């Protein structure tokens with residue numbers, strides 16, 4: 001899929017009330033990682049693009065300058081700033097624009113805690129800034145250990161091995177890494193394998209959430225299920241779309257995940273909720 005790139009100017013860098021009700025920064029609109037379940041695809045309506053999610057990126061070329069002004073006036077020092085709630089700040093175009101790096105240079109100088117959200121190995125490019133600023137932590141998404149499922153559902157993000165390597169190298173350098181184990185896929189995500197592995201690699205905490213099937217978020221997953229996993233399709237859909245099955249599955253998974261996280265001394269937050 002070719003990607004249409006457009007440079008735009010932004011009026012604001014920090015926005016409120018998105019992930020966890022905290023502050024967020026998104027240097028790009030759109031994301032070429034093109035995850036089939038991406039919840040941020042609704043952002044397309046704020047652009048002029050007509051292509052599918054993953055086929056366009058708007059580059060907020062002035063975002064670092066805008067942010068530098070905003071942080072001077074920032075009063076809420078206790079709010080966490082999430083970098084990449086509706087785009088991956090380390091998608092491939094970041095190699096050229098370096099907006100995320102410029103943003104980190106500014107955020108390293110303020111008191112607020114900062115969490116970078118990514119599925120990309122490119123985060124290691126900025127290890128020098130990240131490890132020098134204890135207020136900056138990194139949330140890396142790994143929601144399963146099945147290469148084929150990951151390649152089909154997160155086609156342009158870094159491979160599983162590269163993400164696991166990023167977790168290790170960040171952790172080895174003293175960076176606070178949270179593993180985002182979401183969405184938690186029925187029949188695919190496996191707590192018994194995943195949690196001890198990321199603990200071994202140095203992760204300090206976990207987060208997980210159920211699959212969001214709102215609006216058109218599930219259409220791409222449905223296509224993959226029908227094409228590559230026709231037997232799994234009805235079983236997964238039964239859990240995700242039938243209220244009783246959903247509740248039973250996620251209650252049971254939560255209990256198991258809590259136990260395994262506790263055995264591995266990893267704090268965990270859950271967002272298992274039917275949309």
Ligand code: SF4
Nearest residue numbers: 031033034035038087
């Ligand atoms: S990396 Fe994140 S923002 Fe980008 S497509 Fe995937 S889920 Fe969406």
